[in-house]
Amino acid sequence: MKKEAFTVGQTIESMCSVCEVDQKHVVRAVTKLGAITQAACEACETVTTFSRGAKTSVSVGKGKNASPYDRTRVYRKGQSMMHDKFGRGEVTAVVDSNKIDVLFGDQTRRMIHAQN
Ligand SMILES: [Zn+2]
Incomplete structure (x- = not known):
């Protein structure tokens, strides 16, 4: 082979x-x-x-160059993102097909995703 x-x-x-x-x-x-x-x-x-x-x-990456947060994207647990206001975040849970929980620093925020 x-x-x-x-x-x-x-x-x-x-x-x-x-x-x-x-x-x-x-x-x-x-x-x-x-x-x-x-x-x-x-x-x-x-x-x-x-x-x-x-x-x-x-x-798991702790990189500085996470992709910018994009609401049209489908996120999965463990993915990281860069938000222009909140900074670097990591998806801690996929709540449903349009909502995710993202941990920014020491604060979790509910974000939307998979928006068309
Ligand atoms: Zn990956």
Whole structure:
């Protein structure tokens, strides 16, 4: 079986254990043979570490560059966002299909999402 060689900075579609869907991941580190050893989810910044092709650890991102809050977007628990007033927040619960609870600093706010 021929293995694909990856390079750092490349984007791949991969299952994110935090987003619980396939997300774009940016390759952070590869072996000499081009196998991915570390990839970061673009949506939640979670870094997944691979060893011999198997997921070995996941560290949830504390990144500074969370995506701006977008009410049309569908958020999931654990995703982070940047709000222009409240700053960086993390989705702590999906209340229903249009409401989420987001923790900003030490305050949880109910936000809307999935608005068309
Ligand atoms: Zn993710």
